[in-house]
Amino acid sequence: MALGLYWATACLAAFIAVLTLDISRFFSRKNHFDVDGKTVVITGGSQGLGRGLARLLSSKGANVVIVARDQPKIDIALKYTASAAKSPQSQRFHGISADVRSPEENTRLLEEVTRWNDGQPPDIVWANAGSSHPALFIDTTLETLRSQMDINYWAATYLAHATLRLWLKPSSTPSNTGSSYVKPAQPRHFIITGSSTCFVGVAGYAPYSPAKSALRSLADTLRSELNLYNGYRRANPQQGPVADVKVHCVVPGTIQSPGLAQENLSKHPVTRVLEEGDPIQTEDEVAAAAVKGLERDGYLITTQWLGHAMRAGTLGGSPRNNWLFDTVSAWVVNVAWLYIGPDMEGKVFKYGKSNEVKLPS
Template sequence: MFFKSKWDPRGRHCYVTGGSSGLGLALAVLLTKKGAHVSIVARNEERLQKALETLEAARQTQDQVLKYYSFALNSEAGAVAAIEAASEAHGGRSPDAFFFCAGKSTPGFFVEQDEASMRKGMDETYWAQAPSALAAAKRMVSRREKGKLVFISSVLGYFSMIGYSPYTPGKFAIRGLAEALQSELILYDIDVHVAFPGTILSPGLEQENQVKPKVTLKLEETDDGYTPEVVAAGVLKGVRNGDFHITYELLGHIFRASTAGSSPRNSYLTDIFYGLIGYVGLPIWRRSVDSTVRGHRPEHEEYLSARGFFTGTTSESTK
């Protein structure tokens, strides 16, 4: 157990969804630099073309197969078509590793959501990855192929807070799917990993912050975040080490160790250490978060009043 060999992407076919920007592109570049054959998949063909140019600049050998594919991946049919297309360049063999990086965040207050926006939140998170995982698993199992499925959840798949009700249910669902598949796909020698990155400094974050509630921005003001390249390196390190839950910085390690339940552990010794920190520190941190939220009440009342949210009636509990 102390000297197991690390997974090496060199010469393997790695399939990356959401590969035209952000973490997906950073992972694709890193895998290219490691000598992998890389297929990137997203909807926007113009961005995919630019991303492929970036991959070509990182090429290590002339033998590497670097390609992009434009598909919508929010349905099983689209996911199947994308994987079939990517497999054609490799003699029909399925990719050796699937990295599911597609997804986005649209924060907001829960009371301002409706059914359509809540479903959209699941579409942008869970349904951005689940169909590809289903298509990949079915294909590999039916062809008796081995490989890896790598999900991207979020550190907000371990906990949540104000402003993230449209987003975190999907990230918790991704963790739940990964937990189930880690157990089930043992039947077929298919490895499953799920990463829990924190704030990623990307164009997606800039868009997210435009609609993020002020109180959420305040709670995150000390979070410097990490570049996509740093996060990609952390994710790939975890995959190479064979970790199931992948975290790469202190806060992620603490939440992982504190909420792992019966999930396979990366290291019992270090998890005891991080778990003790979490046992003492996380309740204190949470109290500070809740205190900040309570302090935001007057401003929030004004915000909702300005938007005509209140009906004009006052319940006994709010008098």
């Protein structure tokens, strides 16, 4: 009995030690997202998370292109971004005013970036544009439901479609050749900014969370499909695409930003009840967590503890960032959800029971 207890304790200690090392990426310290000298396009880059990302990537040596609709805001964001440059003498910065809800605008902005980038496509494209209009489903007009899908799903989808068609051209095509052209050793990255609302249905986010859930599904599908082209490139380096392509989905929670102030104008009180105690991060904190996840080769990247827990409990067929941590976390979260789920539903029920609820006329 004592011997068995000894070995059980030893195995548990070894498991915890390995888990701790694995979580800290002790076994893999390679930077999988080195942006030094790379050209990065960020949509929705003039404020909020986009602005934080632009500044952080600038500090790591990237050439940054900010895309947004408001040119004066773009100009301010460019100065803010350039002020953090790692190598001010060599880094370049550019702004493009575009409405990414239009497929033609996404094609145009990539063409402009390619011309600005000495005839070469960007190395990294970050589909970050989006906005949230929280409200109860029946209180939301059909026009708003459609516009939320346009900016939060279709804008990223149009950009993904145009970017991948550009990146997956054969290396022998004119756009990928030239006397000074060197085949990239590093993969290209397409990154989608989602939301932790894609993991859990929350009363009051019906106009917004379905679009973000669709983005997660799109990212899963693109990740699977890109294996086809990456595999072909490995077998046919002269005829295949210039570089491997990787897809990532970053899913932050609440961000302290101008967008949050706008959200709060339409947010239902019951949604505020459900969000009580949720962590709120600054744009810089989210940007740092997102880039750190990319440097660790993460795929579905959360940025704070609540998002980590939500992701672990709803991974389904999505790839694991860390098989050991994700598996153990999923066990814990699935047990915890036996209490969390009923508690959240009970709060909504209690609110309806205790307050006047607007009904459709």
